Amino acid sequence: MREFQSLKILDTFKKGFEVFGVDYEVMRKILEVKLTMDQRRVPTMFNQSTKKKEDNNQFLKSLGMYLLMSLILIPLVLGDHYFFQMSLVFGIVMFIVMTSMISDFSTVLLDVRDKVIIGTKPVNARTINTAKVIHVTIYLFCITGTLTALPLIVSLVQQGFLFFIVFVVELILLSFLIIMFTALIYIGVLRFFDGEKLKDMINYVQIMLTMMMLVGYQLVIRSFEFVDFQMNITIHWWQYLIPPMWYGAAYEWLLQHNQGQSIMVLSILGLVVPILALLVYLRLIPSFERNLDKLLSQNTKATKRGTFYREWWANILCHTKEEKTFFLFANQMLSHEREFKLKVYPTIGFALFFPFLFLFNDLRLRSFAEMSNSKLFLTIYFCILIIPTGVQMIKFSENYQGAWIFKATPIKYVANMYRAATKALLIKLFFPVFLLLSVVFIFIFSIRIIVSLLVVGLTASLFSVICYKVLNKSDLPFTDSFAAAQQTETAKHFALFAVIGVFVGIHFFSLSVPYGEYVYFGVLAVTNWFIWRRVF
Amino acid sequence: MGNQKVLALKHLTKSFGQKHILQGITLDVYQGEIIGYIGPNGAGKSTTVKIMLGLVDDFEGEVELFGYNIADGDPTYKQRIGYVPEHAEVYDNLTAREYLTFVGELYGMERDHAEEKAKDLMAIFELTDVFDARLSSFSKGMRQKVLIIASLLHNPDLLFLDEPLSGLDASSVMIVKEVLAQLAEQGKTIFYSSHIMDVVEKISNRIVLLHDGQIVADGSFEQLQQQNKEGTLEQIFNELTGFNQHEAIASSFVSVVQDGDTT
Numbered sequence: 001m002r003e004f005q006s007l008k009i010l011d012t013f014k015k016g017f018e019v020f021g022v023d024y025e026v027m028r029k030i031l032e033v034k035l036t037m038d039q040r041r042v043p044t045m046f047n048q049s050t051k052k053k054e055d056n057n058q059f060l061k062s063l064g065m066y067l068l069m070s071l072i073l074i075p076l077v078l079g080d081h082y083f084f085q086m087s088l089v090f091g092i093v094m095f096i097v098m099t100s101m102i103s104d105f106s107t108v109l110l111d112v113r114d115k116v117i118i119g120t121k122p123v124n125a126r127t128i129n130t131a132k133v134i135h136v137t138i139y140l141f142c143i144t145g146t147l148t149a150l151p152l153i154v155s156l157v158q159q160g161f162l163f164f165i166v167f168v169v170e171l172i173l174l175s176f177l178i179i180m181f182t183a184l185i186y187i188g189v190l191r192f193f194d195g196e197k198l199k200d201m202i203n204y205v206q207i208m209l210t211m212m213m214l215v216g217y218q219l220v221i222r223s224f225e226f227v228d229f230q231m232n233i234t235i236h237w238w239q240y241l242i243p244p245m246w247y248g249a250a251y252e253w254l255l256q257h258n259q260g261q262s263i264m265v266l267s268i269l270g271l272v273v274p275i276l277a278l279l280v281y282l283r284l285i286p287s288f289e290r291n292l293d294k295l296l297s298q299n300t301k302a303t304k305r306g307t308f309y310r311e312w313w314a315n316i317l318c319h320t321k322e323e324k325t326f327f328l329f330a331n332q333m334l335s336h337e338r339e340f341k342l343k344v345y346p347t348i349g350f351a352l353f354f355p356f357l358f359l360f361n362d363l364r365l366r367s368f369a370e371m372s373n374s375k376l377f378l379t380i381y382f383c384i385l386i387i388p389t390g391v392q393m394i395k396f397s398e399n400y401q402g403a404w405i406f407k408a409t410p411i412k413y414v415a416n417m418y419r420a421a422t423k424a425l426l427i428k429l430f431f432p433v434f435l436l437l438s439v440v441f442i443f444i445f446s447i448r449i450i451v452s453l454l455v456v457g458l459t460a461s462l463f464s465v466i467c468y469k470v471l472n473k474s475d476l477p478f479t480d481s482f483a484a485a486q487q488t489e490t491a492k493h494f495a496l497f498a499v500i501g502v503f504v505g506i507h508f509f510s511l512s513v514p515y516g517e518y519v520y521f522g523v524l525a526v527t528n529w530f531i532w533r534r535v536f
Numbered sequence: 537m538g539n540q541k542v543l544a545l546k547h548l549t550k551s552f553g554q555k556h557i558l559q560g561i562t563l564d565v566y567q568g569e570i571i572g573y574i575g576p577n578g579a580g581k582s583t584t585v586k587i588m589l590g591l592v593d594d595f596e597g598e599v600e601l602f603g604y605n606i607a608d609g610d611p612t613y614k615q616r617i618g619y620v621p622e623h624a625e626v627y628d629n630l631t632a633r634e635y636l637t638f639v640g641e642l643y644g645m646e647r648d649h650a651e652e653k654a655k656d657l658m659a660i661f662e663l664t665d666v667f668d669a670r671l672s673s674f675s676k677g678m679r680q681k682v683l684i685i686a687s688l689l690h691n692p693d694l695l696f697l698d699e700p701l702s703g704l705d706a707s708s709v710m711i712v713k714e715v716l717a718q719l720a721e722q723g724k725t726i727f728y729s730s731h732i733m734d735v736v737e738k739i740s741n742r743i744v745l746l747h748d749g750q751i752v753a754d755g756s757f758e759q760l761q762q763q764n765k766e767g768t769l770e771q772i773f774n775e776l777t778g779f780n781q782h783e784a785i786a787s788s789f790v791s792v793v794q795d796g797d798t799t
Contacts, residue, residue: 029642122614122643
């Protein structure tokens with residue numbers, strides 16, 4: 001363990017903590033241990049290859065990424081449409097910080113070991129709780145700090161001191177809002193559920209938050225298209241619900257001297273809500289700690305879910321008994337792996353959201369009748385974007401140690417495992433989304449697009465095989481730890497997106513040739529038949 | 537040996553929602569006793585221990601440790617307690633040195649003192665090589681040894697051990713058992729929960745049997761034998777908890793394995 005800069009800064013507030021009945025020395029020790037552990041939260045694969053550089057700070061490396069991301073904020077702090085620009089800035093900051101909070105720091109908030117390891121020692125509860133909050137705060141300030149350091153400097157030089165100060169204060173308020181918001185959601189969930197159901201609920205909340213962030217970010221941009229930001233700013237009721245706008249509004253008020261009622265209300269919300277949230281949080285902390293125990297309790301009552309649907313697919317899609325077994329197994333794994341859901345389900349949100357985003361944009365240019373005669377149904381290809389993420393994640397499992405069973409049992413054809421897992425993924429993940437979109441699209445574009453939809457389906461099936469080969473090579477499904485998944489293979493993903501582009505291009509072309517689509521359909525069908533047999 | 541009262545439970549009740557986990561436990565424990573605290577799963581053993589450690593509040597009744605009522609909220613009494621948890625929770629990203637030093641410090645020890653003592657104890661368990669390795673790389677037995685060391689580092693007067701021998705090899709088991717016996721001789725009190733009856737039978741000088749949140753037997757092994765006219769602790773346990781179908785269950789199990797009839 002080494003000395004932490006953040007703790008040295010914290011030392012200056014020692015007296016303050018002691019006034020509130022916190023045992024500072026003990027809290028410092030707890031934080032020291034926690035920060036040390038954070039540094040070591042390294043992908044296991046990494047771990048083995050770089051054994052020598054033990055204390056090489058993994059966390060600092062990830063901060064480098066945030067510094068890079070902060071470049072997109074810089075153009076936004078220039079210019080004079082403060083309200084619009086700053087809402088966008090805060091929107092982006094909130095999105096990035098909140099997602100990292102959910103994915104990385106949920107484990108801190110929900111750590112049950114704290115209670116057993118520290119709670120059994122002579123340490124008072126206030127010290128433990130304060131340590132927890134400070135721990136998250138340190139982390140959050142590191143991220144927010146790196147993310148906004150460059151934009152802050154630019155704003156100080158370009159926009160002057162007042163702008164800079166408002167920026168700093170609002171960032172602090174926003175950070176508090178984020179901590180409190182996350183914590184309060186967990187408090188709520190812990191209160192109403194327990195056992196396995198609770199873990200599922202936490203999982204769904206995480207997925208929903210990630211999706212909300214995606215959609216909310218769009219809303220911030222959208223809301224300004226209705227606003228004539230030159231002169232009158234009209235605020236719709238729902239815009240009061242978007243936190244980044246509270247913080248953007250403060251600029252309108254303080255720097256543009258717009259004292260419209262709604263602007264004032266928005267700005268004040270930005271100050272009052274974090275404080276209110278903090279008060280509620282402090283009040284609820286004891287019950288939070290108590291309910292945390294529920295995470296340990298095993299609620300064994302469970303009902304067997306319907307298996308008819310799965311078995312039906314298994315009989316249609318799989319030809320050997322071994323493959324069928326793996327198909328059903330992969331299906332069950334996919335419905336139980338929480339980490340998998342957390343990583344993949346938000347992209348389903350994307351897949352459902354994007355096609356309609358394009359349609360709505362289009363509707364502003366032409367009529368519905370015109371649109372429904374167009375080729376815009378090709379936007380359904382967006383749902384194929386689920387496949388690369390899903391395929392990449394399928395080789396991981398929370399219980400990857402269980403993979404010994406594949407070695408210990410007499411399995412004849414390993415290829416069956418790849419094939420069955422890919423099929424399960426298509427059926428479980430892609431198909432429902434595709435079906436839903438197809439039904440809606442048939443309503444919009446009429447039944448004429450049915451062949452096109454079939455082509456999309458075949459493309460998805462072909463594409464999933466390509467994805468498996470590109471991303472997983474010959475790794476078996478469910479055999480690696482999720483910790484290894486942190487290095488996402490961005491370059492490969494982009495290459496795969498390009499491949500989708502090619503598919504869309506060919507499809508588009510085939511539509512303009514008489515009978516072209518039917519020929520294309522035939523070609524795809526044959527290729528599919530061939531590739532599923534040969535590639536695995 | 538002193539007969540000072542170390543621990544006193546009076547009408548301890550605890551329920552989670554509709555479930556009554558503890559239904560009035562009254563128990564006095566004196567210095568130097570090794571209590572074998574046994575009972576079937578869900579009888580309320582770990583809840584009792586958790587209450588005494590201050591991990592579970594909202595109970596009814598009185599809990600006094602070393603004459604101090606724990607409901608008062610001052611955690612200082614925990615300084616005299618050592619604990620080996622049921623699920624072997626550790627911060628496994630830390631090395632053994634870091635973890636043990638940290639735990640020692642939480643118990644109020646000086647850093648250097650805790651570290652030195654941890655090092656010596658690790659050496660006795662032949663774990664010197666891995667003192668600076670992360671706990672995540674430890675085997676189950678090694679981890680258990682670390683937990684045992686962590687619970688004894690600050691020389692506590694009262695020990696709560698939940699399956700402390702799980703994962704240990706035969707020679708380590710003998711060492712730990714002997715350690716416990718010697719500690720008790722020197723006036724430490726040990727609260728030992730386990731499902732392995734022959735160990736409890738040999739190790740403890742008083743056995744407390746919990747069933748459905750109530751104490752159904754309390755006394756030395758010999759006393760229990762006289763009361764129940766049974767040979768081993770396992771048999772006494774089965775009789776008191778009303779479990780006597782193990783043969784029937786086993787044979788239907790075997791019969792299913794062999795694709796036979798379930799009856």
